[in-house]
Amino acid sequence: MPAQVRTYSRLTQDALLLLGKRIRLARKQRRMSSADLAERIGIARSTLQSIEKGHPKVEVGLVFEAAVLTGVTIFEPDTTTLRAQTERIDDRLALLPQSVRRSRREVKDDF
Numbered sequence: 347m348p349a350q351v352r353t354y355s356r357l358t359q360d361a362l363l364l365l366g367k368r369i370r371l372a373r374k375q376r377r378m379s380s381a382d383l384a385e386r387i388g389i390a391r392s393t394l395q396s397i398e399k400g401h402p403k404v405e406v407g408l409v410f411e412a413a414v415l416t417g418v419t420i421f422e423p424d425t426t427t428l429r430a431q432t433e434r435i436d437d438r439l440a441l442l443p444q445s446v447r448r449s450r451r452e453v454k455d456d457f
Contacts, residue, residue: 363400
């Protein structure tokens with residue numbers, strides 16, 4: 347059985363490419379070799395190259411770690427702000443149903 351090919355929206359591809367280029371620029375501005383950064387993250391140099399090229403298959407945690415270690419801001423630089431935002435979202439999620447299921451009934455909206 348052939349593997350299913352996943353496609354990504356143009357916006358997703360552009361955002362990943364931009365983030366990868368920002369990480370590469372910051373790494374070079376800090377005079378850090380790709381081998382040094384890869385070692386600090388705990389990944390192969392080829393994985394770092396995939397991050398810097400904006401490859402969508404790289405784990406998001408690895409991309410975030412590369413950004414943090416090079417000083418690239420993704421969200422807010424202050425961790426207390428991130429925690430507060432996370433808590434607000436948790437409060438909003440608590441008001442919604444635990445799970446969402448597809449409706450089994452067909453909606454009759456032809457008036």
